[in-house]
Amino acid sequence: xxxxxxxxxxxxxxxxxxxxxxxLMPSLAEAKNKEKDTIILVGGKSIExxxxxxxxxxxxxxxxxxxNKTMDGKKILEIIHGKAPRAFKAGDGQRxxxxxxxxxxxxxxxxxTPKAKPWVKVYANFYxxxxxxxxxxxxxxxxxxxxxxxxxDHLLYPRAxxxxxxxxxxxxxxxxxxxxxxxxxxxxxxxxxxxxxxALGQIFLSQGKMSEARRAFAAVKNNTDDRNMAxxxxxxxxxxxxxxxxxxxxxxxxxxxxxxSDVPREVMAGAWAGIGDCELAQASGDKKGERRxxxxxxxxxxxxxxxxxxxxRALFQGAKLYKKFGLTDQAKxxxxxxxxxxxxxxxxxxx
Numbered sequence: 524x525x526x527x528x529x530x531x532x533x534x535x536x537x538x539x540x541x542x543x544x545x546x547l548m549p550s551l552a553e554a555k556n557k558e559k560d561t562i563i564l565v566g567g568k569s570i571e572x573x574x575x576x577x578x579x580x581x582x583x584x585x586x587x588x589x590x591n592k593t594m595d596g597k598k599i600l601e602i603i604h605g606k607a608p609r610a611f612k613a614g615d616g617q618r619x620x621x622x623x624x625x626x627x628x629x630x631x632x633x634x635x636t637p638k639a640k641p642w643v644k645v646y647a648n649f650y651x652x653x654x655x656x657x658x659x660x661x662x663x664x665x666x667x668x669x670x671x672x673x674x675x676d677h678l679l680y681p682r683a684x685x686x687x688x689x690x691x692x693x694x695x696x697x698x699x700x701x702x703x704x705x706x707x708x709x710x711x712x713x714x715x716x717x718x719x720x721x722a723l724g725q726i727f728l729s730q731g732k733m734s735e736a737r738r739a740f741a742a743v744k745n746n747t748d749d750r751n752m753a754x755x756x757x758x759x760x761x762x763x764x765x766x767x768x769x770x771x772x773x774x775x776x777x778x779x780x781x782x783x784s785d786v787p788r789e790v791m792a793g794a795w796a797g798i799g800d801c802e803l804a805q806a807s808g809d810k811k812g813e814r815r816x817x818x819x820x821x822x823x824x825x826x827x828x829x830x831x832x833x834x835x836r837a838l839f840q841g842a843k844l845y846k847k848f849g850l851t852d853q854a855k856x857x858x859x860x861x862x863x864x865x866x867x868x869x870x871x872x873x874x
Contacts, residue, residue, distance in 0.1 A: 558605045558606040559571070559572040559573060559574060559605045559606075560573050560574060560575045560585070560602060560603065560604050560605050560606075561573070561602070561603040561605070562575070562583070562585065562594070562599055562602055563599070563600045563601040563602070563603065564598055564599060564600060565597075565598055565599065565600050565713070565714055566600075567600075570585075570587065572587070573585045573586060573587045574586045575602055575604070575642075576591075578596070578602060578642070578677065578678040579596065579676040579677060579678060580596035580597075580676065580677065580678050580680055580681065580712070581595075581596060581676065582594065582595060582596060583596060583599060583602070583678060596678050596713075597711075597712070597713030597714075598713075599678065600714070602678065604642060604646070606640075607633075607643065608633045608636040608639055608643060610629045610630070610632035610633040610636060611629070611630065611633035611636070611643060611646070611647060613629040614626045614627075614628075614629035614630040614632075614633060614647070614650060615650075617629060618650060618653070618654055621657075621829055623654040623655070623657055623658035624654075624658065626650070626654045627651050627654045627655065630647040630648075630650050630651045630654070631647075631651065633647045634647050634648070644670070645670075645671055645674065645677055645679055646671075646679070648667045648668070648670040648671040649667070649668065649671035649679050649682065649683050649686070651664065651667040652664035652665075652667040652668035652671060652683070652686050652687070652690060653686060655667070655690070656686060656689055656690060656693075656831075657831060658867070659831070659835065659865050659866070659867040659868040659871075660693075660867045661689055661690045661692070661693030661694075662690060662693040662694040663690075664686065664687075664690040665687065665690045665691060665694065668683050668684075668686045668687035668690055669687060671683035671686075672684050672687055681707045681710070681712040681715035681716075681719070682715060684703045684704070684706055684707050684719070685703075685704065685707060685715065685718055685719050685722055687700075687703050688700040688701070688703040688704045688719075688722055688723075688726070689722055689725075691703065692722075692725070692726050692729065697726060697729075697730055700726050701723065701726060704719045704720075704722055704723045704726070705723075707719035708720055708723065708742070714747070714749060714752075716746055716747075717742070717743045717746045717747035717749065717752045717756070718752065720739050720740070720742040720743045720746060720756075721739070721740065721743045721752065721755055721756060721759060723739040724736045724737075724739030724740040724742075724743065724756075724759045725759065727739055728759070728762055728763060728766065731766070733763045733766060733767055736759065736762075736763050737760060737763050739759075740756045740757075740759035740760045740763070741756065741760070742756075743755065743756030743759065744756040744757070750785070751785070751786065751787050751790065754780055754783060754786050754787075754790055755787070755790050757776055757779065757780055758776075758777070758780055758790055758793045758794055758797065760776060761773045761776030761777050761780070761794070761797055762793075762797060764776065765797055765800055765801055765804075768804065770801040770804055770805050773797060773801050774797075774798055774801045774802075776797075777794040777795075777797045777798045777801075778798070780794045781794050781795070788827050788830060789827075789830050789831065789833070791826075791827060792823050792826075792827035792830035792833035792834065792837075793830070793832070793833045795819050795820075795822045795823045795826075795827070795833070795837075796819070796820065796823050796832075796833040796836050796837050798819040799816045799817075799819030799820040799823070799837065799840060800816075800840075802815040802816035802819060803816035803840065803844075813844055813847070813848075816840070816844065817841060817844045817845070817848075819837075820836075820837040820838075820840050820841040820844070821837070821841060823836075823837035824837050824838060824841060824857070824860075828864075829864070834864075834865065835861055835864075835865035835868040835869075835870040835871065836870055838857045838858075838860055838861040838864075838865070838870065839857075839861055839870035839871075839873065839874055841857050842854045842855075842857035842858045842861065842874065845857065858874050861874055862874065
């Protein structure tokens with residue numbers, strides 16, 4: 524065999540090309556992996572670099588490497604689809620940054636993406652509903668949640684029903700909202716059942732049905748191993764005592780919640796807002812009590828900006844207290860923030 528001798532220059536060229544190719548390979552692999560799906564499990568762990576073939580709540584079928592697998596939908600918190608339309612990915616980015624109006628526009632564009640896979644329609648409609656709800660325009664999310672919950676077998680079905688109920692409640696369609704939630708609380712939907720119980724408690728609370736609300740919040744604690752949801756049930760129970768003017772018991776509930784670690788931010792925001800409500804209700808013109816209330820509301824505003832309900836409520840009540848204290852500039856600043864960040868909330872309309 525004849526050995527071909529390479530010149531020093533050609534050797535350098537080939538070596539440099541090989542180096543460039545080796546550097547390029549991870550990028551190509553990374554780009555390929557971005558088209559793979561990720562299954563987020565209940566508890567936070569994930570299964571990455573898979574291809575999801577079908578997703579029902581009964582079972583999700585996916586391919587991992589060269590192996591076909593199935594998983595019970597009860598074990599799955601969320602699926603992140605890698606090969607998504609560009610508009611859908613842009614919507615995800617805006618939603619995660621709390622830019623809900625922009626996210627809605629992108630998700631709506633993704634619905635009209637040519638040759639979009641069937642999952643896009645379900646998820647885009649669901650996230651549009653979520654964005655409307657989280658931006659204080661819950662009633663506008665009704666048709667989108669309905670579209671997302673059309674397939675009763677889909678993995679998102681119980682989540683979409685909870686969102687639909689919350690949007691119906693925003694329209695004060697109490698009976699319809701309750702009936703949607705009972706489809707979840709009456710079924711076998713894993714972690715979504717206590718979440719439906721919690722939403723049911725909030726609906727009863729809004730109607731002034733305290734006994735029913737307390738039972739629903741107790742069901743949250745009794746039907747979950749999720750400590751965060753159990754704590755959320757405690758917040759709900761505290762809210763019923765606020766509504767019944769049992770302020771000392773309510774404050775104790777809220778303080779117990781805030782003393783725990785790893786409590787979700789929305790729950791902590793609700794606890795602080797609840798303390799503010801209790802302090803304000805008990806103050807009856809007492810300046811010290813009103814200052815304690817203002818401090819609680821300011822904690823929500825500074826630490827938990829954007830938290831549904833608690834944030835606009837804290838802005839509204841904080842502005843009223845600042846005005847009462849003669850601090851008009853601070854009051855105007857909070858009112859501007861309320862109307863800018865939460866324009867569709869009931870508090871913005873009352874300010």
